[in-house]
Amino acid sequence: MPNAFNLNRRQLMAGMAGAGLVGLSGLPLAAQTTPVRGGVLVMGIGGGSTTDDVDVRKLQDWVPVNQAYMLMNGLVEIDADNRAVPELFESWEAAEGADDWVFNVRQGVTFHNGKTLTADDVVYSLNLHRGDTTSSARSIAEAFKTVEKLSDSQVRITLESGNADLPYVLSDYHFLVVPDGFTDWSRPVGTGPFVFESYEPGVRSRFARNEDYWKPGCANVDAVEVIVINDIAARTNALMSGQVHAINSLDFKTVDLLRREPNLQIVQSQSGQHFTFLMDCTQAPFTDNNVRLAVKYAIDRQQLLDTALLGYGRIGNDHPIPVTDRFHNTELAQRTFDPDRAKFHLREAGLDALPVTLSSSDAAFAGAVDAAAIYRTSAAAAGIDVTVDRQPTDGYWDNVWMKKPFAMSYWGGRPTADQMLTIAYQSTSAQNDTHWYRKDFDALLIEARAILDENRRREIYWTLQEMIHVDGGAMIPIFGDYLDGVSNEVQGVTPHPMFNLMGARMAEKVWLDG
Amino acid sequence: MWRLILARLAQGIVTLWLVSVLVFAGTQLLPGDVAASILGQNATPGALEAIRRELGLNEPAIWRYFDWLGGFVQGDLGMSLTNRQPVSELLWPRFGNTMALAAYAAAIGVPLATALGVLTAMLRGSVFDRVSNIGALAMVSLPEYFLGLLLILFFSVKWNLLPSLANVYPGMGFWAWIEATTLPMLVLLLVTAAQIMRMTRTAVLSVMDAPYIETAWLKGLRTGRVVLRHAAPNAVAPVINVVAFNVAYLITGVVLVEVVFNYNGLGRFMVDAVSKRDLPMVQAAAMVFGAVYVLLNMVADIGAIAANPRLRHPRETGA
Numbered sequence: 001m002p003n004a005f006n007l008n009r010r011q012l013m014a015g016m017a018g019a020g021l022v023g024l025s026g027l028p029l030a031a032q033t034t035p036v037r038g039g040v041l042v043m044g045i046g047g048g049s050t051t052d053d054v055d056v057r058k059l060q061d062w063v064p065v066n067q068a069y070m071l072m073n074g075l076v077e078i079d080a081d082n083r084a085v086p087e088l089f090e091s092w093e094a095a096e097g098a099d100d101w102v103f104n105v106r107q108g109v110t111f112h113n114g115k116t117l118t119a120d121d122v123v124y125s126l127n128l129h130r131g132d133t134t135s136s137a138r139s140i141a142e143a144f145k146t147v148e149k150l151s152d153s154q155v156r157i158t159l160e161s162g163n164a165d166l167p168y169v170l171s172d173y174h175f176l177v178v179p180d181g182f183t184d185w186s187r188p189v190g191t192g193p194f195v196f197e198s199y200e201p202g203v204r205s206r207f208a209r210n211e212d213y214w215k216p217g218c219a220n221v222d223a224v225e226v227i228v229i230n231d232i233a234a235r236t237n238a239l240m241s242g243q244v245h246a247i248n249s250l251d252f253k254t255v256d257l258l259r260r261e262p263n264l265q266i267v268q269s270q271s272g273q274h275f276t277f278l279m280d281c282t283q284a285p286f287t288d289n290n291v292r293l294a295v296k297y298a299i300d301r302q303q304l305l306d307t308a309l310l311g312y313g314r315i316g317n318d319h320p321i322p323v324t325d326r327f328h329n330t331e332l333a334q335r336t337f338d339p340d341r342a343k344f345h346l347r348e349a350g351l352d353a354l355p356v357t358l359s360s361s362d363a364a365f366a367g368a369v370d371a372a373a374i375y376r377t378s379a380a381a382a383g384i385d386v387t388v389d390r391q392p393t394d395g396y397w398d399n400v401w402m403k404k405p406f407a408m409s410y411w412g413g414r415p416t417a418d419q420m421l422t423i424a425y426q427s428t429s430a431q432n433d434t435h436w437y438r439k440d441f442d443a444l445l446i447e448a449r450a451i452l453d454e455n456r457r458r459e460i461y462w463t464l465q466e467m468i469h470v471d472g473g474a475m476i477p478i479f480g481d482y483l484d485g486v487s488n489e490v491q492g493v494t495p496h497p498m499f500n501l502m503g504a505r506m507a508e509k510v511w512l513d514g
Numbered sequence: 515m516w517r518l519i520l521a522r523l524a525q526g527i528v529t530l531w532l533v534s535v536l537v538f539a540g541t542q543l544l545p546g547d548v549a550a551s552i553l554g555q556n557a558t559p560g561a562l563e564a565i566r567r568e569l570g571l572n573e574p575a576i577w578r579y580f581d582w583l584g585g586f587v588q589g590d591l592g593m594s595l596t597n598r599q600p601v602s603e604l605l606w607p608r609f610g611n612t613m614a615l616a617a618y619a620a621a622i623g624v625p626l627a628t629a630l631g632v633l634t635a636m637l638r639g640s641v642f643d644r645v646s647n648i649g650a651l652a653m654v655s656l657p658e659y660f661l662g663l664l665l666i667l668f669f670s671v672k673w674n675l676l677p678s679l680a681n682v683y684p685g686m687g688f689w690a691w692i693e694a695t696t697l698p699m700l701v702l703l704l705v706t707a708a709q710i711m712r713m714t715r716t717a718v719l720s721v722m723d724a725p726y727i728e729t730a731w732l733k734g735l736r737t738g739r740v741v742l743r744h745a746a747p748n749a750v751a752p753v754i755n756v757v758a759f760n761v762a763y764l765i766t767g768v769v770l771v772e773v774v775f776n777y778n779g780l781g782r783f784m785v786d787a788v789s790k791r792d793l794p795m796v797q798a799a800a801m802v803f804g805a806v807y808v809l810l811n812m813v814a815d816i817g818a819i820a821a822n823p824r825l826r827h828p829r830e831t832g833a
Contacts, residue, residue, distance in 0.1 A: 044679075050604055050786045050795075051596035058597075060552075134564065201597065201604075202786060203778045204683060227681060227776070233663065234776045237678040241670035244679075394791075395546025397553070398562070430560070 034217075035492060039512035041221040044235050044244035045501070048228035050202035055185040056176045057128055057135035062248060063202070063228050065173050066504045070207050070224055071112075072176035072190030075103070075122065076167045077505075078415050082324050082497040084167040088117065088177050088191065089155075098162035098450045099145075103155045109214045112195045115179050119149040124180040126157075137174035162450025164457065168416040173504065193219035193508040202228050220492075220511035239264065239485050245512070246490060248500035250483040252310045252367075258485055268312065269482040269495035272322040272413020272420065275308075275365050277358070277375070277475040282435040283405040285356070289471055290349035295356075296335060297342035298382035301477045304374050308367045309480055316476040319465040320411060320420045323479075324497040326454075327417040327461035332469055342382035355385045359407040363396035365480070368408045402433050409433060413498065417461050418449050425468060434473025441467050489513050519816065526808035533804040534586075534797060538579050541793055547571060548595045548791040569595050582797060592794035601798045605783065609802060611682060612772075612779035615695055616764035619702040624757055627707035631714025631753070636741050638719065647715075650708035662701045662774035669697060680777040698775040702768065706760040713756040717749035724748075751818040758814030766803045 048063030056072070059065050077087040090106040109117040129141035145158045163169065178190055187196050193215070194207035205226045213219040227244060229235040235247045236254060240261060250258065250266070259266055279286040279295060286292055301315045314323065318335055321328050346354055360372040369390055376386040391400050400407050414420040423429055426445055427437040441464060448460035468474070482500045486493050492510040496503040502510075549565040566572050573581075585592050591601040634643040653661070670678035680698045682691060721727065722745050730740045769781035780799055787795035 049596075049790060050783055051594055051599075051790055051792060053597045134568070200683070200778075201599075204681070227679065229679070229776045231773050231776065234679070234774055237663075237666050237670060238776070241666070241674065241678045243670075243677050243681070392545050394544055394789075395550055398546055398550040 035220045035511040036513065037220050037222075037511070039221050041224045041246075041490070041507055041510065041512060042227065042244045043224065043501070043507065044227050044229040044238045044247045046228075046230045046232065046235055046247070046249055048202045048230065052201040053185060054188050054199070056125070056174055056178070057133060057137070059174055060136060062500065062504070063226065065499070066501060066507070067199070067205055067207075067226060068173065068176055068188070069192065069505050070194040070226075070507050071188045071192045071196060072178065073109075073192050074171060074173065075175055075177065076171040078168070078171045078496075078498050078503060080494045080496050080502075082326070082415070084171055084415070088122065089167075089170070092167060094164070094166070094452060096452070098164040098166070098452055099159040101157045101159075101166055102150065103157065105153050105155060106214070107153055109191050110212060111179050111191050112189050112210060113179065117177070117191055118152045118180075119155045120152075120180040121177055122155050123147055123149050124182070125177045126175065129174060135174065137172055140169060140172055140174075143169070161446065163418070164450060164452050165416040165418050169419065171415055194224055197223070204228065215508070218508045221507070224507040236485070239487070242487070244487075246484060246486040246501065246506060248484050250485050252308075252312050252483070255310065255312060255483055263488050265486050265488055265490075265493065267482075267484040267486055267493055267495055269484075269497060269500075270314065270322065270324050271479070271482050271497055271499075272320075272324065273410065273482070274316055274320055274322070274413075274476050274479045275368070275371065275410045276408065276433075277477070278401075278407050278409050278434050279473040279475070280402075280405045280435045281437070281473040285349070285351075285354065286405060286473060288349045290345040291351070291354065292471075292473060292475075294342040294345035294349070294354065294382065294384065295379075296475045297338045297345065298379040298384050299375055299475065299477050300337040300378040301335075302337075303378065304371055305478045307374055308371045309478060312483055313478050313480040316479050317469060318472065318474065318476050319468040320424060320474070320476060321417050321461070321465050322413060322497075324413075325417050327458055329462040329465040331462070332466055335469070337378060339378075339382035342379075342384065346383055353383045353385060355387070356406050357387045357389050357404075359389045359391050359400050359404040361391040361393050361396045361400065361408070363391075363393040364401075364408040365410040368410075372408060402431075402435075415498065417464075418445070421445055421461075421464055421468075422449075424474075425464075425472065436468075436471075436473045438467065438471070518819070519812070522812045522815065526805075526812060529808055530801060530804045533800055534583065535579075537797055537800040538575075538582075538793070541788070541791065541796055542575055544791070546791060548793070551790050552596060578793075582794060586797070586801070591798045594795050595792045596790050601794050604795070605780070605798050605802070607684075608778060608780045608783045611777065612765055612768060612781065614691075615680075615698060615702070615768065615777065615779065616761065618692075618695060619699045619706065619764050620761050622699070623703040623707045624710065624761075626703075627710035628714050628753060628757070630707075631711040632718055632741060632746060634711070635715045635718035635722065635745075636737055646711070650711050653704045653708040656705075657770075658701055658705050659770040659774050661704060662698070662771055665697050665700060666774070678775070680775040682778060695777070698768075698771050698777055701771050701774075702764055706764060710753070710756055710760055714749070714753050717752040718745050721745045721749045747821070750821045754817040754821065755814045758810045758817070762807050762810040765806050 045063045045066055047061040052064050054064050054068050056068060059068055074087050075089045076084050079085045088106050089103040092101060092103045094101045105117065105119050105122055111117065126147045129135040129137040130144060143160055143163065145160050148156050150156050176190065182189060193210055193213050195210050197206045197208050199205040206223060208223045209219050229238060232251045238244045239247045255266060258264055279292050281287060296318055305311060305313055305315055317332060358372050360369050362368050372388045376388055379386050401409055411424060422445065423431050424433060425436060426432065427442050444460050444464055448457050451457045484500050489512050490510050491513050494502060548569065549562050549571060552565060553561055582592060591605065594601055594604060630646060634646050637643050666678045669676045676697050677694055680694050682694055718741065727740060727745055730744045768779060769785060772779045772781040780802065784799040787799060
């Protein structure tokens with residue numbers, strides 16, 4: 001797999017469409033033609049609870065996020081090639097410095113209640129996350145200095161500091177649009193592909209097609225039903241017995257068995273989701289970069305990928321930017337398993353051996369405890385004696401993460417390199433989970449954010465990735481793919497770099513083949 | 515009789531109160547709280563503090579317990595901490611689902627199992643008796659989730675006869691409901707029927723060895739009449755007990771079955787509630803489970819007493 005790092009992005013996407021998306025009938029899905037209307041799409045989705053809510057301020061788990069995208073539209077969409085493309089914002093323009101943006105609101109779009117979409121609705125919807133609010137997107141929205149209506153069809157957003165990625169920021173799934181003044185979240189009204197019909201939190205929902213949907217080639221099925229199935233075995237059974245058309249988050253361990261089913265397609269999407277071993281740069285012994293490097297050279301990445309993810313992922317290079325990102329550093333040499341090099345760095349740090357305690361829990365990611373055990377074996381060869389401290393799943397984020405000196409964690413992908421680097425590596429971030437504070441890194445990060453010229457930005461992002469690779473406290477050995485199982489009756493399915501189920505927008509895009 | 519029922523009720527209420535204290539204390543001991551579970555990886559100190567303040571989690575635990583208890587005795591189950599919905603709205607429909615599934619399983623399982631129990635007792639030592647016993651033992655020994663997965667493998671995936679998802683919703687037809695719930699019902703039936711059957715067999719057999727049964731044989735009565743007229747009524751008390759116990763299990767022990775078949779019942783509700791640390795929901799579910807147990811045990815005791823005159827009038831017969 002190391003070859004993958006020498007491919008450019010376009011080749012990789014093409015390769016992925018071939019490799020990831022061949023149904024067992026042998027026909028690549030790309031051969032599918034024009035959408036057909038009709039049928040009821042039934043989706044079995046894990047990640048829902050009795051306490052769910054489709055309030056856009058509270059969206060967090062997979063079921064409500066998928067449901068929200070059925071009912072509402074975002075401002076900007078991330079397409080299958082990880083690019084920000086227009087949705088309810090039809091086009092945009094930024095002033096030099098990227099801190100003053102004007103967005104054109106799509107015209108001729110109507111809400112399910114008949115109201116026409118205007119700039120007022122957009123401003124109201126964005127303001128739900130600003131000021132005194134419990135919105136999960138509050139920290140993102142704090143970057144907006146002002147959000148104002150210029151006319152019925154134009155919105156101006158100014159920022160506290162320049163950000164050339166604002167369209168990507170606006171693709172966040174919290175920034176969905178409801179009518180001005182809307183408050184009844186038990187019956188959401190949006191401009192989305194489906195209209196609210198029935199909804200039982202954590203159990204099921206049924207939404208009917210929006211006959212006036214504006215997006216061409218979309219909203220093909222008559223209705224979409226979501227059945228919440230949190231248990232992975234129950235979800236897989238439901239797909240195999242044909243009770244649902246699509247399920248999310250397949251179990252890595254059973255994917256190879258599912259591949260033998262002739263009526264199913266496995267959708268494998270490369271993503272930015274990565275699994276981390278966090279070293280706290282402010283706690284001994286990790287204050288010394290030689291120790292951090294020794295730890296990083298002592299892991300057998302291929303073995304970890306093959307064992308923990310059964311190969312359904314990619315090897316990481318100790319920085320968080322995935323190959324799907326346009327700013328992924330393709331020239332940084334891949335760090336390999338090198339026990340001698342690890343021992344050398346230990347000696348540089350004045351140590352013969354290194355005893356460390358690694359806190360782990362399956363809260364970090366499914367299989368994290370196994371991954372810790374695998375690391376323990378490979379690290380022993382490098383003179384690092386790892387004691388695995390298994391922590392309870394409950395309270396892991398509160399009691400262990402960012403508190404223990406050496407702990408396992410994960411990050412879901414972010415749409416842009418800037419967001420990923422900002423949330424986990426900028427000194428001022430509350431979620432800088434390696435306690436890695438570098439002023440030069442912060443300065444470059446802020447500089448790159450405001451540059452509109454892609455080439456100049458790329459240079460800086462490559463430098464930043466190298467800084468984390470060489471000096472950072474995070475060991476990032478593997479990136480995990482998103483895996484979905486879909487019936488062959490469903491057409492128009494593509495992998496998507498953001499989330500499972502085509503970036504949580506599957507219901508909008510696919511159609512059923514009678 | 516009434517005094518006895520009232521005394522039992524009072525004991526039941528004390529039991530329930532103890533359950534509520536234990537559940538509350540238990541959830542306090544678990545690491546993490548509802549704020550941490552809502553925020554997950556976004557649990558920065560500031561955000562945690564804001565949510566805890568909003569939900570009143572900074573109050574002392576004792577105070578929160580009595581606040582909840584005060585509402586509960588007035589029939590107010592409180593609000594869910596995570597989505598601010600009244601707990602009763604979320605609870606009762608799921609309780610109804612659990613009861614419906616239990617009733618379906620009991621309606622078929624209890625008559626079937628007792629009949630089998632009596633039959634195997636009558637045919638003691640026959641091939642039928644041995645096969646039934648071995649079958650029953652095998653069923654009790656299999657964990658119910660495994661049994662569920664086996665049934666799914668054959669009935670849903672391989673033969674495509676019954677759905678693997680017990681998908682029920684308001685307004686579905688009776689037959690659709692039967693089709694959806696038959697597989698989980700079968701699991702519950704297999705797990706509980708075995709125990710009832712074996713208990714019935716043992717109870718009937720132990721009575722069969724009594725002298726008055728011998729007399730009945732000596733009078734020249736037929737086997738059927740001896741078993742049904744003379745032995746069965748005296749064997750009823752332990753059978754009622756085991757039936758009540760199993761019916762209680764049908765209601766409170768279905769968590770795994772509900773997970774395997776994705777059935778929207780009280781068990782899944784409680785799993786959700788515990789994993790979110792949503793205390794009012796956990797407490798409400800625990801109270802319902804506790805109440806079901808207390809009630810059914812009471813019914814069993816009263817039933818046993820009613821069936822046996824000697825238990826009904828202990829003092830008089832002694833005097």
